[in-house]
Amino acid sequence: MKFNIKIFSLAIAAITFTVSCEDDDEGIGQPVIPAQSEETASLSFENEAFFGRGDVATYNATLNSASEGPKQITVVSQEGPEVTISFAIVTAGATNAQGTITIPETGPSFSYDQSGTFGAEIIGARRGEFVINEDDEEVFVPSGGDTVATSSEEATLAFYDRTPALNTGGLNILYDWVNPSENDFDLEIIDQAFTTIFDSSGTGSRYEDVLTVNADPDTDYVLYVTIFTEAPAADVNNRFFFVAPNGEKTLLEFVIPAGTAPGSRFPVATYNKATVDGEAVYSGFAVL
Numbered sequence: 001m002k003f004n005i006k007i008f009s010l011a012i013a014a015i016t017f018t019v020s021c022e023d024d025d026e027g028i029g030q031p032v033i034p035a036q037s038e039e040t041a042s043l044s045f046e047n048e049a050f051f052g053r054g055d056v057a058t059y060n061a062t063l064n065s066a067s068e069g070p071k072q073i074t075v076v077s078q079e080g081p082e083v084t085i086s087f088a089i090v091t092a093g094a095t096n097a098q099g100t101i102t103i104p105e106t107g108p109s110f111s112y113d114q115s116g117t118f119g120a121e122i123i124g125a126r127r128g129e130f131v132i133n134e135d136d137e138e139v140f141v142p143s144g145g146d147t148v149a150t151s152s153e154e155a156t157l158a159f160y161d162r163t164p165a166l167n168t169g170g171l172n173i174l175y176d177w178v179n180p181s182e183n184d185f186d187l188e189i190i191d192q193a194f195t196t197i198f199d200s201s202g203t204g205s206r207y208e209d210v211l212t213v214n215a216d217p218d219t220d221y222v223l224y225v226t227i228f229t230e231a232p233a234a235d236v237n238n239r240f241f242f243v244a245p246n247g248e249k250t251l252l253e254f255v256i257p258a259g260t261a262p263g264s265r266f267p268v269a270t271y272n273k274a275t276v277d278g279e280a281v282y283s284g285f286a287v288l
Contacts, residue, residue, distance in 0.1 A: 052163025180206035
């Protein structure tokens with residue numbers, strides 16, 4: 001059983017009985033409940049193509065020895081005033097538990113060349129047992145006061161300022177690039193046969209975003225960029241974020257060379273859309 005509880009700044013005082021910064025002023029803290037034993041652990045995040053604000057990150061918590069009985073691991077992240085707590089269960093005889101924790105949606109924005117850092121660490125564990133609740137579901141019930149002083153080094157991941165959300169209706173695409181105040185780029189998606197413009201975005205500002213439709217024809221598609229300012233004075237770094245309806249993520253990066261002529265579209269990337277067992281499948285993402 002895995003679940004997340006988000007606690008905002010107004011509720012920080014309510015968790016001071018489990019968090020203390022006496023031992024490490026720069027860390028999230030260590031549990032201060034009197035414990036029956038002590039152990040160390042490790043925490044790591046599962047790799048994905050990219051992370052953004054509000055994304056759910058999967059982590060692996062590993063104890064240094066097998067658990068005699070089930071334990072509830074407590075994982076905490078503090079980003080500015082916002083504290084996020086997540087729990088994961090290590091079953092009897094195991095050493096590893098997997099859980100999820102959400103990257104906060106708040107915080108200052110940053111440019112193309114910058115990224116945020118999200119960190120979390122294990123601050124404690126509680127023994128307990130599995131019981132059947134009134135809904136006939138097996139749930140973990142921690143034992144009162146039966147704690148284990150468990151801690152880990154902080155695990156971190158980088159996240160981008162903005163990324164596309166999951167949308168089951170189509171392929172969600174976000175386009176970002178360097179110096180949008182100087183470089184005004186627009187985006188179009190056209191079939192490889194160049195018969196139809198299926199989607200386009202021209203905001204005149206940073207970010208262009210497109211949500212395709214799963215009902216679009218099965219074929220190869222090409223992403224075109226048009227420059228609406230003067231030719232770039234320097235090479236421009238660009239980035240496409242893709243999120244497919246099944247949640248799969250793809251990141252493509254490419255460069256528009258200095259001096260590229262404005263006013264006409266040019267191809268930069270491609271992907272394929274197919275229908276498999278009635279479901280839209282997107283693949284073949286590549287820079288041209």
